[in-house]
């Protein structure tokens with residue numbers, strides 16, 4: 126029996142997917158039972174890097190998702206629309222769906238999975254988080270019996286590539302971003318990478334699976350890497366840290382709620398996430414009774430991402446072959462979260478902070494800073510004055526764990542001190 130695929134999109138990931146499906150030797154034997162029946166693209170004239178019969182190409186993607194012969198629709202066009210509508214239509218037509226589209230699942234997961242469960246079809250998305258790293262299936266299956274306490278990851282390849290090159294080679298932000306685009310790592314609109322939106326989509330998906338309640342995408346606090354400067358990278362290094370864009374989801378014990386956030390973070394050089402470089406991603410999961418486990422691998426790029434896409438396709442084919450006409454879904458592969466959870470407000474979130482101040486070089490300034498922080502219950506781990514910028518002293522402060530609200534109030538008081546010229550950067554510390 127042959128299982129027929131409708132491939133929506135033949136860009137970076139679509140091409141990688143087709144390459145695996147067409148070159149089956151030495152891979153799982155189920156691949157030999159899979160045929161690409163149609164390919165949907167935007168332009169029929171574009172040269173393609175993979176050999177497929179021209180007659181299977183179309184720009185009519187609706188025709189693919191309604192084709193009665195197609196068993197699995199593989200959505201690799203990205204973006205919200207028409208991706209959402211096409212996925213819903215495929216589901217309504219009784220087709221299983223494989224997607225790499227974290228943007229659409231993070232926002233419309235509720236609608237999509239409700240429809241999929243009613244229709245008795247799978248929507249698998251291993252490629253949507255961590256590219257080639259197996260993380261969705263392990264969270265659902267291998268780690269499912271643990272009480273998850275935290276999921277902390279570097280989940281965006283583009284920004285990790287940029288930060289790594291800025292740190293190790295002093296490279297220029299715009300140049301490295303162009304390189305990441307060239308390598309096929311970045312989103313069609315790289316703002317999604319640079320501003321942390323892609324990482325927020327991914328941590329929203331991981332948190333929903335790990336903690337069992339849906340996370341509303343708009344509740345996730347999100348800050349990108351645009352303001353990370355060479356000066357901060359250099360200070361972080363002197364203080365024993367590297368700067369990484371972290372996506373964090375963890376149980377907030379006091380409030381019995383979840384905190385989910387994305388921001389550039391000073392990570393101690395001794396922490397396992399500090400050594401994840403270039404396009405690599407890693408996700409550190411802590412659960413009870415397991416303890417910590419870390420998933421590591423290439424987080425973007427054609428081959429790595431296609432590996433996850435095709436594994437999902439093969440998983441569905443395996444299930445279709447073994448379950449025959451029995452339409453009930455394997456609960457460990459489906460997604461049936463019913464409730465949205467409430468997230469801890471940003472004011473209540475506790476973390477360490479790094480702040481860099483430019484001040485007049487006057488006696489007593491550091492004392493005034495300390496007093497202002499003390500007035501708002503912010504205790505300091507270290508205060509250093511190392512350099513000068515245009516005759517202004519540069520003072521760098523690292524706090525102990527503090528409530529974000531208290532820290533912000535202290536900063537407001539400090540800004541009004543006469544000696545303080547400006548606060549060029551504020552970053553969190555892991």
Ligand SMILES: NC(=O)C1=CN([C@@H]2O[C@H](COP(=O)(O)OP(=O)(O)OC[C@H]3O[C@@H](n4cnc5c(N)ncnc54)[C@H](OP(=O)(O)O)[C@@H]3O)[C@@H](O)[C@H]2O)C=CC1
Pocket residue numbers: 133134135136137138139165166167168169171184186200201202203204206207225226227228252253256309310311312313424425426427430
């Ligand atoms: N690149 C990566 O490393 C990773 C990407 N992803 C996700 O995978 C998905 C695809 O990404 P990627 O392959 O990089 O994207 P590309 O931009 O390289 O490819 C998009 C493909 O979809 C087609 N397409 C886009 N919009 C339409 C439309 N409206 N109608 C018909 N065809 C359309 C394009 O057609 P045409 O070729 O004619 O222009 C192209 O073939 C996205 O959701 C992305 O977030 C996930 C993990 C990693």
Ligand SMILES: N[C@@H](CC=O)C(=O)O
Pocket residue numbers: 253255256280281282283284310311312318323424425426
């Ligand atoms: N643009 C994304 C692609 C993979 O999800 C990234 O850089 O991580």
Ligand code: NA
Pocket residue numbers: 251252253254255256257258259260261433
């Ligand atoms: Na993955």
